Amino acid sequence: MAKEKSFDDVMSELENIVEKLEKADIPLEEAVDYYQKGIELSKWCDERLKHVEDKVVSLIDENNNKVPLDDEEV
């Protein structure tokens, strides 16, 4: 998957696929293809999200070390 694609674009794509998969009359092979594509996209999204989550958390940790705020709040 190209790095240029945004998370939200990919999420839209994924949602699209999920909707297609949820239709009752989808041909089996198409379903499998969509499923495969969906798995692929969800992996990409997951990695992306994990990366972001790690970043946010690490920045917050780092920040908390320097600017201690109320622990309950953060």
Next chain:
Amino acid sequence: MAKEKSFDDVMSELENIVEKLEKADIPLEEAVDYYQKGIELSKWCDERLKHVEDKVVSLIDENNNKVPLDDEEV
């Protein structure tokens, strides 16, 4: 049978044969031909399905291995 044929096409064909065989006045040789064709097609479908099943299993396995979500759910 050409690989290009879709599973659903073949299933339609198969159904077609069933309908034809249901007609009362079908000549024996034709019936045999249909029968032979039907068996052939159903074999093809079986194989195809088997192949799809393998793929599905491997996709699900793959998915489960890389994106471990709640175990009970998957």
Next chain:
Amino acid sequence: MAKEKSFDDVMSELENIVEKLEKADIPLEEAVDYYQKGIELSKWCDERLKHVEDKVVSLIDENNNKVPLDDEEV
């Protein structure tokens, strides 16, 4: 008897002969001929049927050997 002849054609012929034989005033010699012909045709039909049966059995065997599905289902 030509192989091109269909089972139904032959059956029609046989039926024809039987009808002729059912007529009371048919000379014996003719009756014998018809009968003889009828026997011939019936033999052909019988063979034909047997042949079909064999073929079906072999197809079923073949099918069962190559695509073993759930035993109960097939």
Next chain:
Amino acid sequence: MAKEKSFDDVMSELENIVEKLEKADIPLEEAVDYYQKGIELSKWCDERLKHVEDKVVSLIDENNNKVPLDDEEV
């Protein structure tokens, strides 16, 4: 960050970013960029404040030495 920027300008910038982040429909990558920028700005503000505080403390000390006001108050 350029030294010429005032604390209040940077705070406004920070607030701007926070407001953007508080909107529900922001794309993930933008959110990350905003967040990173926000952290950067908040660090800058923090340092600025520390710097200013030191300055004020030294001014107070200096003031107390030369123009003694109420000790408890300052």
Next chain:
Amino acid sequence: MAKEKSFDDVMSELENIVEKLEKADIPLEEAVDYYQKGIELSKWCDERLKHVEDKVVSLIDENNNKVPLDDEEV
């Protein structure tokens, strides 16, 4: 601070600064600058007053030698 400035001018300046400092929305850097300036000015005023007091006391002493006034007043 230039000696030419009058005590009252400097007091006005100081008052001005105090007013500005009392405004809640004053930018940080400005506030500190004002504070610094205010400290400077208040020192100057204080010294000025002390100087004047000394001068007056010496004048009064001188004066009292020739025109004795009520001691309690001075």
Next chain:
Amino acid sequence: MAKEKSFDDVMSELENIVEKLEKADIPLEEAVDYYQKGIELSKWCDERLKHVEDKVVSLIDENNNKVPLDDEEV
């Protein structure tokens, strides 16, 4: 202080100075200057008053001769 100045003028000046000093909003330096001037003036007046000589009352007679007036006469 010039000798030519009359006691009257100096007293007025002194009064003037006191009036000016009574104004609450007089600049500090001016106040000191006024004070200094006032002290000077009051000294001058004081000296003037202390310096009471026996004044001779003289008479300009019909002949425009200046003669001391007899004490008995006065």
Next chain:
Amino acid sequence: MTDQYLTVSALTRYIKRKFELDQHLTTVWLRAEISNFKHHNRGHMYFTLKDDQARIMAVMFNGYNRALNFQPENGMDVIVKGQVSVYEAQGQYQLYVHEMIPDGVGALHVAYEQLKANLEREGLFSETRKLPIVKFPKRIAIVTAKTGAAVRDIISTIMRRYPIVDVTVYQTLVQGNDAKFEIVDRLKQINQEASADTIILGRGGGSIEELWAFNEEMVARTIAESSIPIITGIGHETDFTIADFVSDLRAPTPTAAAELAVPSLVEVTRELKQLTGKLDEQLMQRLKDKKYQLERLTSSYAFKYPKQLINEKEQELDRMVDRLQKASLRQAVEKRQAFDYLVKRIETVDLKHLVKQEQVKIDQRKKQIETNFYQQYQRHLQRFQTQLNKLELLSPLKIMQRGYSLSYDKNKQLVKSVKQIVPGDSLTLRLRDGDLDCQVWGIEEKDNVTGGKKNGERKEF
């Protein structure tokens, strides 16, 4: 015709208006003798003024005659000032007297009044042209007679109050014809010499004639021209001379003039002390004010607690960082939730089930094909068996069970006539239960089907 007549009242009023409009009649100075004097008990005076040839009725109302310092009586020569008008009720013109003095001094009074009026008109009495009296004079010139109570009173008063002043007495005549010249000379002399900062012009009490020098125009003008302030103390309290009007300050008596000319030394000393005290007091007060002002400024909240300026910013920053982190986390969490939801939805797609469904479908088809084919097969089989059964039932071989047989030649042709056969031919004789191979030995032809022998011909093998 009657319209041309006036009423007496109208005529009288007309005449009265004429009197009142005549300037000569509104201010009249008159010298005459009083007769028929009557002082009415309500205060008004009624009398006749006469000379050798004429008389005029006169009235002096209460308000005017109260100022008189003598009692008018019949035969008295007087000078009066008044206005001529008409008493309408009597149709009588009369003099309404405003002022009255006994004749003799009368001429002087007229001169006095006329000079006073002139000088006043010139503005010599105006307060604005009066010089201020020096509060603390250094040299005082006293213009008065060398001897007498006046000069003594003046000098002693000055010496008692303010001994530090120089006093010079400029001797002068104060009565008689030459007095005015001496007074003028002295005043001019003092001005020329600039030998004083205050002049006291004084004289003791006396009659109007004795004080007359001070009513002379030249004296008045000299006083007015003086560049040194002049205090007049002439006569008694009730005496007002022209000099008094022109001088810069009028004192009722010579002693009073001395008091006005100099301050009291005791008072001056007290005043100086007060001023000096105020000087200290005020400066200290100003210093106190400034100190207080400075203290107020330096103790202002913002100035005293500068950290407060930072504290607010600190809090602001903390709040902002909180918001930043919350918002960022929320963003991540929301994306995660949205994502997880999608993933869950994908996972609920049961592909295995789909496969199973397809498998079931395939199997169904397969079964249907088999069933349908079997039915077809059965149909064909039945059809066949039906015919086969029928065929068997109709088999001509059954006829042969009754003893018939069928003969077939060597070509397997049914032999239907003897003519098909020659002796020696082989025949197959089919019986019910088998075939017999036979050879024809002889042929015997018979007629037709009836079975009669044909000519009895017999062929033999």
